[in-house]
Amino acid sequence: DQxxxxxxxxxxxxxxxxxxxxxxxxxxxxxYFLWYKKYPAEGPTFLISISSIKDKNExxxxxxxxxxxxxxxxxxxxxxxPGDSAVYFCAASSAGGTSYxxxxxxxxxILTVHP
Amino acid sequence: xxxxxxxxxxxxxxxGKDVELRCDPISGHTALYWYRQSLGQGLEFLxxxxxxxxxxxxxxxxxxxxxxxxxxxxxxxxxxxTQQEDSAVYLCASVNWGMGDYGYTFGSGTRLTVV
Numbered sequence: 001d002q003x004x005x006x007x008x009x010x011x012x013x014x015x016x017x018x019x020x021x022x023x024x025x026x027x028x029x030x031x032y033f034l035w036y037k038k039y040p041a042e043g044p045t046f047l048i049s050i051s052s053i054k055d056k057n058e059x060x061x062x063x064x065x066x067x068x069x070x071x072x073x074x075x076x077x078x079x080x081x082p083g084d085s086a087v088y089f090c091a092a093s094s095a096g097g098t099s100y101x102x103x104x105x106x107x108x109x110i111l112t113v114h115p
Numbered sequence: 116x117x118x119x120x121x122x123x124x125x126x127x128x129x130x131g132k133d134v135e136l137r138c139d140p141i142s143g144h145t146a147l148y149w150y151r152q153s154l155g156q157g158l159e160f161l162x163x164x165x166x167x168x169x170x171x172x173x174x175x176x177x178x179x180x181x182x183x184x185x186x187x188x189x190x191x192x193x194x195x196x197t198q199q200e201d202s203a204v205y206l207c208a209s210v211n212w213g214m215g216d217y218g219y220t221f222g223s224g225t226r227l228t229v230v
């Protein structure tokens with residue numbers, strides 16, 4: 001079963017506009033969420049994260065919002081730049097137990113930012 | 116080394132052959148993970164190493180898959196009697212827990228194609 005879902009396979013935005021990438025999860029034990037960015041032929045790189053005790057985390061142009069009741073998180077990129085064009089993965093984890101820091105990933109969303 | 120190194124970067128093999136994929140993690144990173152990404156899918160957890168032991172092998176798809184880690188460093192993922200459904204990008208990540216944010220650093224992956 002897909003515990004982390006990114007229902008939009010792709011997103012296209014104009015340079016300077018806002019990009020909003022969405023992610024839903026089903027496992028209520030998840031308490032830490034991350035976004036990774038991946039360019040072709042490269043491994044994913046960490047972008048931003050949020051703990052379940054927060055509902056917002058901001059880092060420069062990137063903001064992640066968490067709605068625990070809806071089991072939904074989103075990544076906002078403002079303003080979007082052509083260099084942001086990549087695949088974005090949402091990931092989730094639960095602390096402690098036997099999770100061993102294991103991340104559960106969504107399917108990814110391909111973001112294309114047009115000049 | 117400065118990053119996580121994976122080899123080979125690309126591997127084409129005939130169905131039924133065995134393959135070995137190598138991961139050279141960042142020096143000093145004690146935790147190492149293997150994930151794979153099949154076409155159109157998210158990253159799927161395979162196995163986790165802490166030092167040379169593997170407390171979590173729950174993601175290995177079948178007994179054709181095995182992995183080992185020696186000297187707390189290099190890890191090898193072996194797939195025996197490869198099948199076409201094994202075609203995927205195999206990603207390795209090493210982790211320095213002291214960095215927070217799970218500190219995952221991914222390699223560029225090995226693209227395995229079984230023909």
